[in-house]
Amino acid sequence: MLVQFSIVPLDKGVSVGNEVAKVLQIIDNSGLPYKLNPMGTVVEGKWDEVMALIRKCHEETVNSSERVLTSIAIDDRKGMQDRIEGKIKSLEKRLNKSLRK
């Protein structure tokens, strides 16, 4: 399944780059396919793999914050693989043009 998530601490002020960088390091080390975008990170994997990763990232942020907001969006489609690359390619094929990504 494809899963986008983002994690925000509420008590670190306007800039949360330090906390987000720690989370990205965990994601990058996880071995799961991922793509960072300006509003979150998309990962692809099975429920157990993905949720274990998100929990690790959430707990890393909770370790240094009193309040953490985490958003998760799951798109679970049977019988499809490599959707982290395939969804955008399929759209570009339909439109017969390259899109910004």
Add this chain to the structure above:
Amino acid sequence: MLVQFSIVPLDKGVSVGNEVAKVLQIIDNSGLPYKLNPMGTVVEGKWDEVMALIRKCHEETVNSSERVLTSIAIDDRKGMQDRIEGKIKSLEKRLNKSLRK
């Protein structure tokens, strides 16, 4: 932590009441404190409890659907309990009036 979630199958057409009703039955049986609203359900509990429930609900929907979209929003604040009732009460106290809920 407080967690809102909603689960939608994409291949059941406009009305997804049958699928949502099955999910609500699982939530109601779970024993976790919950509150249903017109756009999702809020539950309160620890990560393991809440995520096990959401997984059960997601998999129930996956059993009868080819594609399922699940959204999860977590508000994890240290040292607070019974926030499923307390957050709204606190707002009503601040405003010194009853709000629609």
Add this chain to the structure above:
Amino acid sequence: MLVQFSIVPLDKGVSVGNEVAKVLQIIDNSGLPYKLNPMGTVVEGKWDEVMALIRKCHEETVNSSERVLTSIAIDDRKGMQDRIEGKIKSLEKRLNKSLRK
């Protein structure tokens, strides 16, 4: 259409009750049907009505914050009215039991 939204300032620390209370006062004064839940507020109305309200609430929070996160979820179903009450009633009818809300 039914729309849930929530608005969070990032530079007010752990407790954002003051900011949320101001937003709730605006919603309560708007005249639109609404229901507050522990993770956000659901309103019902047309695109213009609802988005004007959300913008007013977002800007109220921006006035006193350097960074604001706003989430909006829209469920737009043709030919249905009073869904803010009707969706839950319909679920309770299907299950033939009262749910917590």
Add this chain to the structure above:
Amino acid sequence: MLVQFSIVPLDKGVSVGNEVAKVLQIIDNSGLPYKLNPMGTVVEGKWDEVMALIRKCHEETVNSSERVLTSIAIDDRKGMQDRIEGKIKSLEKRLNKSLRK
């Protein structure tokens, strides 16, 4: 402000690529900076510009569907520009490495 959004019709079955392609064509024609990711599209602009675009996309989908779900996440930070490129660059600088995007 940075805004991610996604639009899904509920009555088109498992594959919604046709509807999403129409929306991407509208976004690509809008002239606003955007980045497509596997779970949505991030655009950058002022409230009026961004919400007019999202409304146009939502209504395009409503034209051919009986029920449409639209999700919007706003990150509104004062005094920052070109965050659609800058947020990721800033993270890579902090970590002193290139991330997948």
